[in-house]
Amino acid sequence: xxxxxxxxxxxxxxxxxxxxxxxxxxxxxxxxxxxxxxxxxxxxxxxxxxxxxxxxxxxxxxxxxxxxxxxxxxxxxxxxxxxxxxxxxxxxxxxxxxxxxxxxxxxxxxxxxxxxxxxxxxxxxxxxxxxxxxxxxxxxxxxxxxxxxxxxxxxxxxxxxxxxxxxxxxxxxxxxxxxxxxxxxxxxxxxxxxxxxxxxxxxxxxxxxxxxxxxxxxxxxxxxxxxxxxxxxxxxxxxxxxxxxxxxxxxxxxxxxxxxxxxxxxxxxxxxxxxxxxxxxxxxxxxxxxxxxxxxxxxxxxxxxxxxxxxxxxxxxxxxxxxxxxxxxxxxxxxxxxxxxxxxxxxxxxxxxxxxxxxxxxxxxxxxxxxxxxxxxxxxxxxxxxxxxxxxxxxxxxxxxxxxxxxxxxxxxxxxxxxxxxxxxxxxxxxxxxxxxxxxxxxxxxxxxxxxxx
Amino acid sequence: xxxxxxxxxxxxxxxxxxxxxxxxxxxxxxxxxxxxxxxxxxxxxxxxxxxxxxxxxxxxxxxxxxxxxxxxxxxxxxxxxxxxxxxxxxxxxxxxxxxxxxxxxxxxxxxxxxxxxxxxxxxxxxxxxxxxxxxxxxxxxxxxxxxxxxxxxxxxxxxxxxxxxxxxxxxxxxxxxxxxxxxxxxxxxxxxxxxxxxxxxxxxxxxxxxxxxxxxxxxxxxxxxxxxxxxxxxxxxxxxxxxxxxxxxxxxxxxxxxxxxxxxxxxxxxxxxxxxxxxxxxxxxxxxxxxxxxxxxxxxxxxxxxxxxxxxxxxxxxxxxxxxxxxxxxxxxxxxxxxxxxxxxxxxxxxxxxxxxxxxxxxxxxxxxxxxxxx
Numbered sequence: 001x002x003x004x005x006x007x008x009x010x011x012x013x014x015x016x017x018x019x020x021x022x023x024x025x026x027x028x029x030x031x032x033x034x035x036x037x038x039x040x041x042x043x044x045x046x047x048x049x050x051x052x053x054x055x056x057x058x059x060x061x062x063x064x065x066x067x068x069x070x071x072x073x074x075x076x077x078x079x080x081x082x083x084x085x086x087x088x089x090x091x092x093x094x095x096x097x098x099x100x101x102x103x104x105x106x107x108x109x110x111x112x113x114x115x116x117x118x119x120x121x122x123x124x125x126x127x128x129x130x131x132x133x134x135x136x137x138x139x140x141x142x143x144x145x146x147x148x149x150x151x152x153x154x155x156x157x158x159x160x161x162x163x164x165x166x167x168x169x170x171x172x173x174x175x176x177x178x179x180x181x182x183x184x185x186x187x188x189x190x191x192x193x194x195x196x197x198x199x200x201x202x203x204x205x206x207x208x209x210x211x212x213x214x215x216x217x218x219x220x221x222x223x224x225x226x227x228x229x230x231x232x233x234x235x236x237x238x239x240x241x242x243x244x245x246x247x248x249x250x251x252x253x254x255x256x257x258x259x260x261x262x263x264x265x266x267x268x269x270x271x272x273x274x275x276x277x278x279x280x281x282x283x284x285x286x287x288x289x290x291x292x293x294x295x296x297x298x299x300x301x302x303x304x305x306x307x308x309x310x311x312x313x314x315x316x317x318x319x320x321x322x323x324x325x326x327x328x329x330x331x332x333x334x335x336x337x338x339x340x341x342x343x344x345x346x347x348x349x350x351x352x353x354x355x356x357x358x359x360x361x362x363x364x365x366x367x368x369x370x371x372x373x374x375x376x377x378x379x380x381x382x383x384x385x386x387x388x389x390x391x392x393x394x395x396x397x398x399x400x401x402x403x404x405x406x407x408x409x410x411x412x413x414x415x416x417x418x419x420x421x422x423x424x425x426x427x428x429x430x431x432x433x434x435x436x437x438x439x440x441x442x443x444x445x446x447x448x449x450x451x452x453x454x
Numbered sequence: 455x456x457x458x459x460x461x462x463x464x465x466x467x468x469x470x471x472x473x474x475x476x477x478x479x480x481x482x483x484x485x486x487x488x489x490x491x492x493x494x495x496x497x498x499x500x501x502x503x504x505x506x507x508x509x510x511x512x513x514x515x516x517x518x519x520x521x522x523x524x525x526x527x528x529x530x531x532x533x534x535x536x537x538x539x540x541x542x543x544x545x546x547x548x549x550x551x552x553x554x555x556x557x558x559x560x561x562x563x564x565x566x567x568x569x570x571x572x573x574x575x576x577x578x579x580x581x582x583x584x585x586x587x588x589x590x591x592x593x594x595x596x597x598x599x600x601x602x603x604x605x606x607x608x609x610x611x612x613x614x615x616x617x618x619x620x621x622x623x624x625x626x627x628x629x630x631x632x633x634x635x636x637x638x639x640x641x642x643x644x645x646x647x648x649x650x651x652x653x654x655x656x657x658x659x660x661x662x663x664x665x666x667x668x669x670x671x672x673x674x675x676x677x678x679x680x681x682x683x684x685x686x687x688x689x690x691x692x693x694x695x696x697x698x699x700x701x702x703x704x705x706x707x708x709x710x711x712x713x714x715x716x717x718x719x720x721x722x723x724x725x726x727x728x729x730x731x732x733x734x735x736x737x738x739x740x741x742x743x744x745x746x747x748x749x750x751x752x753x754x755x756x757x758x759x760x761x762x763x764x765x766x767x768x769x770x771x772x773x774x775x776x777x778x779x780x781x782x783x784x785x786x787x788x789x790x791x792x793x794x795x796x797x798x799x800x801x802x803x804x805x806x807x808x809x810x811x812x813x814x815x816x817x818x819x820x821x822x823x824x825x826x827x828x829x
Contacts, residue, residue, distance in 0.1 A: 132787035132788075132790065132791065132802075133784065133787055134775075134780060134783035134784060134787065134804070136524070136777065136778050136780060136783065137780055137783070137784065161749065164580035164581065164749050165551065165579075165580050167554070168553055168554045168747070168780045168781050169780045169784075171580070171749055172746070172780050172781055172783075172784035172785070173784065174749075175749055175750065175752060175784065176784045176787065176788065178750075179752050179788050180788065180791070185750065186750075187580070187581055187749040187750050188581075189579050189580045189581040189585075189586060189749075190580075191577065191579070191589070192551050192575070192577030193577070201585060201589055204585055205581075205585060208583075208585070371557075371561055371575070372561050373561075373565070400524055401524075401780075402524075403524050403525055403526075403554040403555055403558070403778060403780075404554035404557070404558060406521075406522045406524050406525060407520075407521050407522070407525050407529075407554065407555065407557075407558025407559070407561070407562070408558055408561050408562065409522070410519065410520050411520070411561065411562065411565055
């Protein structure tokens with residue numbers, strides 16, 4: 001995919017490969033390394049230091065970046081190897097494509113990766129709007145649409161959207177891409193309810209979608225390959241459940257940055273051995289930290305639960321929490337997967353049903369498709385996570401495109417306060433566009449909020 | 455024209471005289487949103503279906519403290535009326551998960567002290583396929599049962615068939631009216647038609663049909679013509695308030711066709727009256743001209759708008775969407791591209807619902823568009 005020198009994907013791969021070539025015993029104080037760090041643009045420097053400053057985080061970063069680099073590299077050679085490429089949203093699990101020998105790309109992760117292009121992603125966000133897309137649409141898909149418009153991202157063979165009903169901007173962005181750039185597309189409907197009838201309906205839709213994928217791409221589902229993939233998924237699930245168990249400790253030994261790497265792994269690589277390798281490393285590091293009494297610095301003052309998503313244009317905020325603020329970042333909606341099922345591998349049917357159940361519980365699908373106060377919806381989950389992981393406070397990082405979240409934020413936060421007595425901060429911004437609310441402003445608001453909590 | 459005056463008056467009052475008369479007979483009125491709600495079920499239960507509106511709201515301060523500035527002004531205006539007692543004449547409200555904004559308006563209203571005694575949400579799938587149709591059927595049956603249980607009525611097939619016939623008659627009459635609009639010299643302005651459509655959604659259909667028949671007769675007999683020269687079609691977000699079109703038509707245009715969910719999209723398809731009536735209603739509502747909320751149906755939507763534009767020989771197309779309405783906003787961007795490619799000038803206008811705070815900006819943009827067409 002992509003052969004031109006300015007191919008966005010090639011440059012993303014190069015960035016990852018450079019990052020993954022760094023050793024875990026990296027000396028950030030060496031003159032050569034200092035010079036490299038100083039030369040980085042501010043946002044990229046922040047993200048780099050978040051991954052490499054803390055020696056424990058560096059250990060997981062090395063594994064994560066190596067796996068990710070290989071993964072993105074595989075995209076460049078996919079077509080030569082006869083593999084079709086499919087773009088999906090973050091609430092469409094990647095395993096089925098690994099089993100079909102296709103290469104899935106999560107659109108939202110791709111926009112996040114594009115943050116690290118030399119020129120950043122802002123001009124592509126703007127280009128998408130200049131060419132017709134409303135500016136009220138979500139920047140996570142806008143980034144990729146802008147890359148298409150600029151002609152520096154090759155079209156995938158297929159688009160599949162599984163966000164219908166949980167997020168209008170997300171589903172419309174996929175339809176827009178399909179129509180504007182003439183890409184074949186499939187859609188998967190998410191019911192309003194979250195019960196057995198709804199899951200059965202969803203699972204039928206998922207199976208139909210797989211049939212359609214097979215017909216459209218010529219890739220066939222091999223039961224043995226599916227079982228291999230699902231075994232990796234189950235192993236990854238066991239590992240991140242174990243990591244979540246560790247998060248219940250006060251203080252929490254799991255590094256804040258784990259959450260970011262966890263999202264990237266879960267949305268792209270789960271179902272592959274690379275994901276298992278990452279979670280094994282993260283578990284090993286976290287257990288070691290528990291044993292040694294390591295936690296956020298100087299001491300764990302606050303345990304924060306982000307009841308929505310986070311800011312991705314500069315992930316230094318994780319290390320700011322960890323190394324300066326004494327704030328333990330428990331999780332956010334995107335990195336919380338306590339309702340991920342263990343998938344029964346006894347037959348193809350049970351595996352597909354299990355994968356459908358996994359997707360049924362993916363972020364946003366689970367919390368935002370139905371009514372805010374239903375069982376297994378946003379309030380229910382927020383209360384569960386806040387109680388289970390002993391949060392002192394919650395933060396709603398309200399991305400401006402998320403109308404469905406903004407529309408009931410007040411109901412959710414008032415109920416959390418009433419039920420658990422913990423406060424909730426409302427932040428406004430855009431997770432992929434620092435121009436809406438700069439990081440300095442976000443930090444200022446968080447700092448002020450944390451002072452009131454302490 | 456007497457009939458037009460009558461319908462305009464109905465459209466201008468939330469609790470119009472037909473609603474009052476209905477209630478004075480001890481009968482119930484239930485509000486609803488969205489063209490995916492089979493109104494006939496309410497009508498067959500002798501309940502007046504009343505399409506919820508946000509018309510007449512001057513400010514949305516109460517609604518804004520729940521829904522926020524990123525939620526569309528239509529949903530906020532409706533919620534404001536709900537919160538402030540504007541819909542106290544309703545005995546219940548039925549919503550659809552039509553879009554992120556309106557389903558959250560429902561959530562907030564339902565959780566608020568001003569919630570009506572009967573609050574219901576009928577979930578509609580976002581895909582048109584056999585599984586989705588089955589889901590929708592089951593939901594419609596559940597809805598019917600909920601109405602029967604709460605209001606202690608029985609919705610029998612005979613009544614449903616009568617309702618289906620009455621509603622089909624409304625649709626046929628509207629088609630006649632739209633044939634008149636499509637003539638070389640349209641007898642009615644787009645502004646007037648929006649008032650008529652709005653009245654249709656706020657009064658009993660039997661009485662409405664009678665008045666609409668009179669209006670069509672009066673119109674056919676009358677020599678008065680709309681004054682605008684540039685013929686336009688308008689498509690996009692919900693529109694039940696005539697002010698937006700008045701603003702455009704004052705510039706010398708006449709809106710002769712539409713593809714709106716209060717308009718042609720809502721009445722173009724008929725219910726099959728020959729078989730099982732509930733199944734027929736489900737088929738009609740599920741498969742009618744799809745709203746942009748229905749995924750993968752863009753080409754059907756484009757074909758419909760284009761068909762309407764061609765049959766009315768329009769000079770241009772206005773694609774409007776209420777700010778933050780991403781379903782129509784994204785669709786309009788595609789429609790604009792495809793209309794321009796088909797040689798029909800098109801403009802996208804982002805607007806607010808309710809008081810025309812941005813009337814000046816819209817007027818300037820519409821004027822520039824008309825000048826482009828006249829050239």
